Amino acid sequence: MSPFLTLLLSPVTLVAILLALTATLGILLITRSSSRRIADRLTELSPNVAGVSALSVGRRRFGALGQKLAATPLIGSNELVKVVAALADAGIRGQDKLGLFIATKTTLALGASVGCWLALQQLGMMPDGFGMQAVVEIGSALLGWRLPDVVVSRLAVRRRDMLRSGIADVLDLLVICVETGLGLEQALDRVSRDIAVANPVIAEELAKTVAEIRVLPQMRDAFDNFAKRSRLPAIKSVMTTLIQTIQYGTPLAQSLRVLSGDMRAHRMLEIEERAARLPVLLTIPLIMFILPCLFIVLGGPAVLQVMTSFKG
Known part of the structure; x- marks a missing residue:
């Protein structure tokens, strides 16, 4: 066998x-x-x-x-x-x-x-020896212990990406809801239900924020908790602006429209940054896979002729 x-x-x-x-x-x-x-x-x-x-x-x-x-x-x-x-x-x-x-x-x-x-x-x-066997067993145990951490870290990265990509859409929907006459709490509740299919992660966070607004004594505490849970600078800046808007009484629809425009511009800058990194990232596969094939095609006949001439 x-x-x-x-x-x-x-x-x-x-x-x-x-x-x-x-x-x-x-x-x-x-x-x-x-x-x-x-x-x-x-x-x-x-x-x-x-x-x-x-x-x-x-x-x-x-x-x-x-x-x-x-x-x-x-x-x-x-x-x-x-x-x-x-x-x-x-x-x-x-x-x-x-x-x-x-x-x-x-x-x-x-x-x-x-x-x-x-x-x-x-x-x-x-391996022979108790010491090497202990090292192998401890290493395999540590690998199994850390494997769920890797899975959870990937889930966290995916969750942050969904939050980062969905905050701009949330702001656009909030502008529409506020301009139709809804308050901020009602607008957040409506947006959390409407965006649940497209982005369930940010819909869950918005629903939790609405629940905290109804329970906590101040609305700013719920926004601070949302910013702390997300750990994203973009969401933190949005929550800070909303807190300042509520505190100083500035027009909510205007503030949300400005935030939405800034968020769209920020996303466009991120896309342009990724596009600018693309030539650098393509350099490694170009050197490893494309250039050797090109050298073989261009220099192969010449090498064969040289080998044939030496044999003759």
Whole structure:
């Protein structure tokens, strides 16, 4: 039997499949919305959906395990603060999501360590000496531990891009709503519902801001919270302008129109900057792939003639 088939039929394959399923299930459970949690509560009351309720119970137990691990010194307070901040940047909030994330990281760390050990033993590549084996196991465990962080960081980057691209559209819609006679709170509520299909990320943030406006004593506190959650200079400047507009009583429609024009100009500058970087980025593939082929086509016949003349 070939080494490839031996590896394919070994326990390493089972461990790799379990790791992939654990990572996929963990990310899906973490990114579930609150509406799904309500649906799970309703399905638990129905006797015909035992499988779904069992999945919900398993998710809660998995998250409870992660919360217990987060409370131990194994995670550490500094690491826990970083994890909470990273999840918030990705739009994943809630104590249950933190528990699911910690449980997923721990499971992947242990699974990666065991899978690496089995793979190296199966292939006969396990290094000699306890020290090298410990380094390999610790490295594989750290890789599995940090893999969910990479996924969450990519989700955070995608979320920030959606916020950055959607704020200009929000300002345009706010101008229309304000000019028709709506107040700022009603305009934000209407825009959050209208833009939900095109940009659900910024619609969620706007809905949360509207809820905070209705609860907090001052409207500026809700705008400050929006700016802190987004961590984007563009949104921070927009929120600062709205606070100043409310404070000094300047015309809201005029301020929103000026903000919209500035945001469009800023987006155009970003597009021009990316276009200006394109020739520099194309230099590397040009040197690596196109120029060698060009040299072969142009210099190949001459090299062949020289080789033929030397043979003759």
